[in-house]
Amino acid sequence: MESEGKIVFTEEQEALVLKSWSVMRKDSAELGLKLFLKIFEIAPTAKKMFSFLRDSPVPAEQNPKLKPHAMSVFVMCCESAAQLRKTGKVTVRETTLKRLGATHSKYGVVDEHFDVTKYALLETIKEAVPEMWSPEMKAAWGQAYDHLVAAIKAEMKPSN
C-alpha cells in the first residue's frame, strides 16, 4: 500500500516477517538450499548464471556457496520489512544497492528471475512454518521482497 509516496507497512506486518524468520533461521542452511532448488526447478537456466555452479563439478544441491546467497535474500527481506515500517521506504545503503544492481546486471538477472524467486521464497516459507502461514504473512513477505527488489532494479543498467 502506498500513500503520498510513502509505503504503508505496519508493525503487524513487520512482526509477521520477523517472527517467521526467527523460527526459520534455525534451519537456514536447509531452507536456503530448498529455496534455490525450487528456483532451478522452475527456471533451470538460472543455474548457469551462478559462476560457482557453472564452474563446479559439485552438483548444485551439494554446493555450499548457494547458502550465503539464499541467506542474503531472507535477511535483506527482513531488514527491508523493518525499514519499510520505520521510514516507509527501503533504506539499504546507497553503496550496497549500487553493488547489488551492478552484480545482478552483470550476471544477467532479469525480471522473470526476480518473479520466480518471489514465488519460490513464499512457497519455501509456507512449507517451513505451516502453522504460522496466513494470507497476511504472505502479503507481508511479498511486499518486503517487492520493495527491496524495486530498489535493486533501480540500480541495474537499462540494458537489462
Ligand code: HEM
Ligand atoms: C532480494 C533479492 C536478492 C538479493 C537480496 C540478492 C543478493 C545478492 C548478493 C548479496 C550477492 C553477492 C554479490 C554482491 O553483494 O554484489 C548476489 C549475487 C548474485 N545473485 Fe543475487 N540477490 C537477489 C536476487 C537474485 C535473483 C532473483 C537471482 C537470479 C535467480 C540472483 C542471482 C545472483 C547471481 C547470479 C549472483 C552472482 C553469483 C556469483 O558470484 O556467481 N540474485 N546476490
